[in-house]
Each structure stands twice: as structure tokens, then as C-alpha cells.
Amino acid sequence: MVTLEPEKKLYMKKLTKKLTACAGLSLYAEQPGGTVGITGHLCGDKLCFVCNSQRSRVTRRKYRSWFEANPVLFEVTGSNGRSKVVTAFQYHKNYEGAHYQPVKYEVMHFTLTVPHTAENGYRGKQIYFDEFTRCMTELRRLKFWTDNVLGGEYGYETERKYAGVHIHVHGLMFVVAGLQNRNRLHRELLMNWNRLTVDSDNCRSVFSETDIAGIRKGNKLITEDDVNEMNPKGATIINLETIYTKNKETGLKERVKDFSDKGFMRGVMEAIKYHFEPSFFDKKENQFDLQMVADLKPLLHGKALYKKFGCLVGETALNINENIQVEYSDAVEDFDPGTGEILERDFYTVNPALMYADKDNITWSRAAVASRRQIKARTTSEAVSVLAGMIREACRGGLFRTETQKLDHA
Ligand SMILES: [Zn+2]
Incomplete structure (x- = not known):
């Protein structure tokens, strides 16, 4: 067991909090043609493999x-x-x-x-x-x-x-x-x-x-x-x-x-x-x-x-180290390329670990369907800003705190 001085311990606690929160909440859209992944919360730390x-x-x-x-x-x-x-x-x-x-x-x-x-x-x-x-x-x-x-x-x-x-x-x-x-x-x-x-x-x-x-x-x-x-x-x-x-x-x-x-x-x-x-x-x-x-x-x-x-x-x-926390791929279109109409779809946030994804398709597991949360939004950027708000809230409210608490008692 490693004993850390208070200053180092504080740093490690913060780091654990960031890494635990990383990629814990992602945004998906269900639309004609299937489910697309839009973006997820990333912690941005240089030690994080996902980031x-x-x-x-x-x-x-x-x-x-x-x-x-x-x-x-x-x-x-x-x-x-x-x-x-x-x-x-x-x-x-x-x-x-x-x-x-x-x-x-x-x-x-x-x-x-x-x-x-x-x-x-x-x-x-x-x-x-x-x-x-x-x-x-x-x-x-x-x-x-x-x-x-x-x-x-x-x-x-x-x-x-x-x-x-x-x-x-x-x-x-x-x-x-x-x-x-x-x-x-x-x-x-x-x-x-x-x-x-x-x-x-x-x-x-x-x-x-x-x-x-x-x-x-x-x-x-x-x-x-x-x-x-x-x-x-x-x-x-x-x-x-x-x-x-x-x-x-x-x-x-x-x-x-x-x-x-x-x-x-x-x-x-x-x-x-x-x-x-x-x-x-x-x-x-x-x-x-x-x-x-x-x-x-x-x-x-x-x-x-x-x-x-x-x-x-x-x-x-x-710039390679700019904020990558909530950036979404501009490949996600809000309009049907054929008709020019705004796409009919439902936005959800869910833990990406619960999703099935292969090269061509993203599908919902039963656990993902059970725990997903629907977001009211019409466009991708609206949905992304709702997600950003949820992440801010979660970081403040301690949704991601479990791992840090474990460290506290170690
Ligand atoms: Zn990360």
C-alpha cells in the first residue's frame, strides 16, 4: 500500500474523479436508418486512454x-x-x-x-x-x-x-x-x-x-x-x-x-x-x-x-490540447439530405459501455434501454448543449464520486 502526502493525495483524488467521469455519459440519436453516436463527455486528462x-x-x-x-x-x-x-x-x-x-x-x-x-x-x-x-x-x-x-x-x-x-x-x-x-x-x-x-x-x-x-x-x-x-x-x-x-x-x-x-x-x-x-x-x-x-x-x-x-x-x-470535452463530429446532419426536411429523431444520453457497437451499427442493449434518458431537443447542437449542462451538473453533484470515495477510505 502506498501512503501519499496530503498534497499528492489531493491531486490523485482529483485525477481519479476526472478519469472515472470520462466517457461515462454519451449522446446518441435514434433516427431513420439506425442509431448514431454523437458525442460523449471526455475528461481531457493527458493520462486518459479514451481522451x-x-x-x-x-x-x-x-x-x-x-x-x-x-x-x-x-x-x-x-x-x-x-x-x-x-x-x-x-x-x-x-x-x-x-x-x-x-x-x-x-x-x-x-x-x-x-x-x-x-x-x-x-x-x-x-x-x-x-x-x-x-x-x-x-x-x-x-x-x-x-x-x-x-x-x-x-x-x-x-x-x-x-x-x-x-x-x-x-x-x-x-x-x-x-x-x-x-x-x-x-x-x-x-x-x-x-x-x-x-x-x-x-x-x-x-x-x-x-x-x-x-x-x-x-x-x-x-x-x-x-x-x-x-x-x-x-x-x-x-x-x-x-x-x-x-x-x-x-x-x-x-x-x-x-x-x-x-x-x-x-x-x-x-x-x-x-x-x-x-x-x-x-x-x-x-x-x-x-x-x-x-x-x-x-x-x-x-x-x-x-x-x-x-x-x-x-x-x-x-492545436492538439484544446478542450476536447464536448466536441461533436460535424458529420452528424440535422437535415434529411434527400428532402431537406429536419430529421425526425430521438436523442438519448446513456453510459456508452452499455451500447453494442461494431464497424457499421450501433445497437441498444437491454440495460442501455433501461437506463437511457431522453433529451428534448430538435437539433444536434441543442442536444449537445443539454448534455454539456448535464455533465456540469453531474460533476458538481457528485454523480461521478464513487471511485474517489473508495480512495478516501483506502
Ligand atoms: Zn478522458
Whole structure:
């Protein structure tokens, strides 16, 4: 049995309440042709599997349409007279009609870590989130970065490993298209990141043969001089990859440049899947490291763990952590497509666990029929706002409290 300090216990109680309430109440419509699911209450927590799968689905859709709308970026002259690369959305919003130069770009996936040890953490901190953030800010100001990287997004991941708390960054960057750009950029990123992340308290004072092999692996542009220039007290492991697919016959990685290629979205989602997979979950053991959740989540609360940069700043179409609580699919029509008449139907709320659903049909179980509640509404959006009100009421009134009470008595 784990005993938690009061502050952590309060956090865990709140979390349990949220997770228990998640997907507990959903809205369905019975209409000619069958039953359709409209939406459900989602808790929005990053540790919730239901919400993560929804977030991942929505994000895939967002990114696909974003890449369709942005085959190139726009280089324009900003109000300060300097050139600036913007997205199609920003061009039409702020520079419509202005002269622009189309900019071809490629998408890469990157991972960054800082050197840390179980005893000392990083720069004297066990939870070095703020220190990491400062390195990221400095990195994004460097000339090699602003010259090559047009924009992107990244998220912080936290795990507990043999060397203490392991914080790292995964993200996507949009870089100016060009020959050999991966190796060139990888080398510059490695050299600069190594310099920026030096921790004078780190105990490594020379590189071992293994370190050197690791540094030179995967990039033929890194020379012996480069290795000599690097600081053993800074980070030496980074990852930078183009978006690729695996050739089914040869098993080899193939670079995907065409945004409309089927493999491209697969690669992008693979690169950002970390945003939807809680690192507190141990896939091998199939369980959460609850002690770690209790230890770390309160400390990370309110921190910006996800960031867009460069041309993606303000690109609201790509927000992945916005409120997903009561959002319904716009595929649900209020009108009969044949006659244009408003559809005759009945709206119900029910616990979705009681429904039968397969690929084509949603059907009512006896328990679902017995416990469903009919909602008086004419349109989908009316029904959704009634549902939203019910959820607010339920959260206040404690309909979802049972699990939390159990925890109270534990
Ligand atoms: Zn949830």
C-alpha cells in the first residue's frame, strides 16, 4: 500500500474523479436508418486512454488537412522590413495580396535530451524541466537554427529510469528543403546542443570509445575534430530523422517527401505519437507507475509541456490540447439530405459501455434501454448543449464520486 502526502493525495483524488467521469455519459440519436453516436463527455486528462485516442484521431485529421493546405510556405516582408516565413493561414490573414516567395520545406522528427544522473539530476535539479526549457529557448535563437528551421512543434516527455527522472523532447520541425540537409543540420544541432547543455557538475570528463562511436554513428559529416571540440559534460545524443516509411519488400527506410503520400501521415503520426502516449504507463507491465504520477504530475502542473514555434505559432488549426470535452463530429446532419426536411429523431444520453457497437451499427442493449434518458431537443447542437449542462451538473453533484470515495477510505 502506498501512503501519499496530503498534497499528492489531493491531486490523485482529483485525477481519479476526472478519469472515472470520462466517457461515462454519451449522446446518441435514434433516427431513420439506425442509431448514431454523437458525442460523449471526455475528461481531457493527458493520462486518459479514451481522451488520448480521441486526441490522436482529431490530430491526425488536423495535420492531414493542414499539409493539404500548406504544400509550400510563404516568404513575405514583415512590418520591420525583415523577411519572414509564414503559413497559408497567416498569409491570408495578415499579408493578403502582398508579394511573396514560395518556400519549399521538408518535415523532420527530432529528439533532444540533456545529460543527467540519478544522484545529481541535471544542473543540480532532479526535475530539471525549467533548465531544459532554457536550453530550448537558447537553441531557437541560434543563427543555424533560424537559417534552417522554419517552424514546428514539440512536447516534453517525462519518464523515471535507472538514471533518475528522464525528461526529453520530441517534435517535428519544418526545414528549408535541400540536398543533404539532414546530415548538415544534424551535425550543427549536435554541436550546438552539446555546447548549450553543458552541466559543470556532470562527472563525465572524457569521452569513452563507446561515446565516440555513438556520436559519429549515423552521420558521415561528423569529423574527429568535431568530436574533439565537443564537451563531455554536455549532451551527445540527439536524434534527427526525415519522415520515412519502411519498404515492405526490402525492409529499408525510404524518405517520404510528398505530403499527400499515404506513408507521410503515418510517419508524422509516428513522430508525434508521444503526445498521446502517457510515458507514465509501462507497456510491458500494462500498468501505470502511480507513484511516479503522484510524485511528478503535481510538479508539472501548469507548465507548458507542448509548444509550437516559428511559423506554427498562432496556427490554431493544429492545436492538439484544446478542450476536447464536448466536441461533436460535424458529420452528424440535422437535415434529411434527400428532402431537406429536419430529421425526425430521438436523442438519448446513456453510459456508452452499455451500447453494442461494431464497424457499421450501433445497437441498444437491454440495460442501455433501461437506463437511457431522453433529451428534448430538435437539433444536434441543442442536444449537445443539454448534455454539456448535464455533465456540469453531474460533476458538481457528485454523480461521478464513487471511485474517489473508495480512495478516501483506502
Ligand atoms: Zn478522458
